[in-house]
Every structure is written in C-alpha cells, then in structure tokens.
Amino acid sequence: MTILGLPSELWFEAVMFGILLGCFYAAVSIGLSVSFGLLDVPNVAHPAVMIVGSYCTWALWDRGLDPIVAGVLLMPLFFVVGVLLYRFYHASFEKRGTEAGVRGLAFFFGVAFIIEVGLILIFGVDQRSVQAEYIGSSLELGEYRFPYRMLVAFGVALVLTFALTLYLSKTFTGRAIKAVAQDEAALRLMGANPVRIKQWAFGIATGVSALAGAMLIIVGPVEPAMDRVYIGRTFCVVVLAGLGSMTGTLAAGLILGIAESIVLMHPDLGASWAPAVAFSLLLIVLSVRPQGLFGR
C-alpha cells in the first residue's frame, strides 16, 4: 500500500527520521529566533556564523577535544563576538535611523560572504568532518535504526529550547528581552537601556550558534558554502514559528524536518529535491500566513 506515492512502511521511518532532523533544524534556528524574531535584526549572516562554529569545533576536535565539549566551550567566545557585532550594527545602522533596513540587510549579506570566503581561504573548499564514538553508530530498536549523531542533535535541541524558554519567561533579563521586543519605547520610559538588553540577547543568540555549529558538524560533513542553503532552512523555521516564539521554533523545525525527510525518502523525488522543501515552505508561509503558525 502506498500513500502519496510513498510505501506505507516507509512512512513511519520517514516521520521518525523527520522528528530527529526537525529537532536538529530547531537547534540551528533558535539563535536566529532570538536575533531576528525578538530583536528584529535582519541577521542573514546567522548561518555563516554557525559554520564558523563548526570549523572552530573541528579545530578543537583536531586538538583532541570532544565535539560537544568543544561546542559548549566556544559559547562564551561567540557570546562576546555577538555582543561586539551587535554594538557595531547598532552604532552603524540602528542609531542612524532612516534606511537602516536596506543597509542593514546589505551589511549582513556582505558579512556572510566575507565569512564564507574567509573560511575557504583558511580551510580550503574541502568538506570537514569530526569523529567520535557516537558518530557513525546507531541505536537499533527492532528493525529501525536511529543514528546516535541525530539523537545527540535531538537532545541538544530539546535542552536548548527549554533552557531558552525558561530563561525568557522566568528570569529578569529574559523578561526584559521580551519587553524590548514588544515595546522598546515603553522600556526606555521605564528607565531601562534597550541597547544593553539587546546586545546581551544578541550575544546569547550568537553563543547558541556556536553549539549549533558543533551539532552541524556532528550530523554531517561541513563546507564553507553551506550557509547558503541554511539561510533558507533557518529563516523558514523562524518565520513558520511566528517571530520570537521558542516553542514555536521547535514545532516549526519538526514540520520542516518531517517534510524534508518525506521528500528525501520519496521514490519519485529524493535528495535532489530536498533543498527546495525549506524554501517552498517559506514562500508558502510568507504568502499565506506571514505572521507564522504560532505568532501573535
């Protein structure tokens, strides 16, 4: 029996793999969900920064560290980079006001290209990958196999989502970040400095992408130009989620992951169609429901 051209026994596998893949997509998008979703910074360089995280992870792994540990150790460094990047962006664009939109977008697009070529010049165009005990082996349950590398990404995604959701709703700074997203002028009237809160939040978003980058290289080989296709995946997840919703990000990641995994396993479609899934989903959401599935 086949449903939509995919044999029914493959459906279960496609959905299971899609859930794992979807959590991974949520993990790589959650930083953008903070920087673009909450702070309204058009950070198209987010995937490129994440790839830098992957290469840094590779460099630390090459010196004997476990990739996950490397990713966690890189987070504070990336936090500082994020704070500096935001300060620079704010001073150059947000402060000047008019037309910040066009120039800000062009700025991040330029930064993404500089990062990409920088990585090519340092590491070359070849793919890089890391090795660890949990990479390459699978958990076998009956006739189904779940690669440990996907399970690791799955776990990290869940931890990140719940940590960020809790942070944003329970802590003082977290609530301030949400407040700055809702009404910056009101926050200023309350005597708080929105720029300091935003730079802190942007730092968190960038710090998280270091760990996301580590996940990326754990899940599969990484190459410098990979940020291009991840622009689509991350923005698809963030827009689909409704800007700034953390649990929405997880749900949107799952939708994308399952859709992509079905296309991957579909006998008539396969891997050559997979990159278009995220972008098509993004276009559909933008034209039908631009506020996202879980947006206000």
Place this chain on the structure above:
Amino acid sequence: MRFWIGALLLAIAAGALAVSGVNEYFFFAAYVVITYIVLATAWNILGGYAGYVNFGTPAFFGSGAYAAVVLFQALGAPLVVQIAAGTAMGAALGFGVGVMTLRLRGIFFAIATVAVVFIMETLMINWRYVGGATGLQLQRPEVMAPFATYARMLFFVMTVMAIAAVGIARYIQTSWVGRGLRAVRDSEEAAEANGVPTLKLKLIACVVSGGLMGAAGAPMPMYLSFIEPASTFSLNYAIGALAAPMIGGTIHWLGPVIGAIVLASLQQIVTVTISGEMNVLVVGVLLVLFVVLAPDGILGLFKRWLKSSSR
C-alpha cells in the same frame, strides 16, 4: 535629449570597437562588466528607489538564461527572440514574487527572493531537457556580419541592452513612478495615507527590475556556449548586483553604473591576478565598507567633495 544623443554616440562607439582590431580578451571581460551594469541598474529600480532589497538576482538572471536555452533548443530561436523570452520570464517571475511578498516588510521580500533562487535551481537540476545538474553544451549559430566573432557581437548587443536599461531606470527615476517609489522608501505608511498606490508601484518596479535581469541573463548561455544550474544560480550574482549600487550610490541612475564599472572591473583584475575566491571577498569587503562608512556611495562622496571645495 542630451542623454539620448550621448547614448546613441556610445552605441556607435561600441559598434565601431566591436568591428575594430582590439584584442579578443577585451570583449570577453567587457561582456561581464556590462552584464553587471544591467544587473545593478535593474536591482536599483526596486532596491534603490523603493528600498526593497532583492537577494534573488540569480533567480531572475538564471530564469532568463534558461528561457533562452529552451527556445534555442526547441526552435533554434535567434538571439533577439531569446532575449525577449528572457525578459518576459524575468518579468513574470518578478510579478509572481512581488504579488506574494511585496505586501510584507522589506526583510520578508529579501528572504523570499533567496528562496526563489534555490527553488529555481532545484527545478533546473531536476529538468532533464535542459541538462539537469550536469548542464548542457550549446552549439553557437553562425555569427552575423559585420562582427568577426560571437564575443564581439555579444559585446555590442550587451552595450545596447545596458543603454536601454539605464534609459528605463532614468525614465522611472524622473517620472511619477520614481516619485511614488521614493515616497515608499521614505515612509510607506505616509505614502499610502496620501493616496500613493504603493503596492502597484512596487509591483511595477519589481516587474521591470526582474525583466531587465532576465534580459541580462538571456545571452549568457551563448556567451559561455554552456549552461549549468550551480553557476547560473550562484549567489555571487546577488551580491554583485546589490553591491554595485550600494558602492556607486542608490539615489541616482548613474550610481549603479559607476558602481558596476568600478566593482566588476576590479573583480576581473582580481580574478586574473589573484584568484576567483578573492574576487568575492573584494565585493563583500567593499560592500560592508561602503554601507558603514559611505552610505550614499561614490556619488555621495563626490557631492560632499563638491560642497566642501565650493566653500
């Protein structure tokens, strides 16, 4: 009037150059530079005048190129028909993307245009008729007199196209469309409240811009006598078309022309003397520098210099 006399003289000069004894490599390199003039001018109609950033130049450019290839393969259509088809394809794509996303904030339009690039690329990768992922070798038809080689003819054709593109951009800038687009850029709400038909104007700009990009892409397969999805839909076109107006200046039609000539010539030099990667780096670095330090581009710097020297 002066503009069109200058344009005519430029076209005649380009024609004379194409039949002269100048080294063949000149035409090969100049073709790329002129392509960027068309792309940057087209980008600026929407990006500079209306303030809507288009990251999707390769989608329009590539769909023009593939429209040309399909007509050439199916009917052996001549170059003029190929260019017309490329223009129509780019304009249709511009209309589609515009209708879907131009109601939203600029950032969503920008992201949607990236999406269109990858969707078009995936479609072409999976379309056997145009060669799929491996691409297609094309047999150029006989070159028309008085041109000695195909590259010389394409150089002349592209110059005429660039003049037409700049003419259109100039017309839009000075007409009611341009005034409306400027109002959109400065404050969309205020424009709408004053009765400016913002969506209609943005759509016109998007269609014209997309059509010109499609036209610029149409001769590309003949120029390379080859077509293949990965390089046709490369985001390098996107950053080039965006960076040139940003570097030259986005307010005046002359800005993208200056930016494209400076940037593309520099890229040609860097590609030959250093490497292909470096030429993308040059674009990225120049773009960031100009956007941060000289928001009004070379034209803005020039104006400031005029002001300070007259004082």
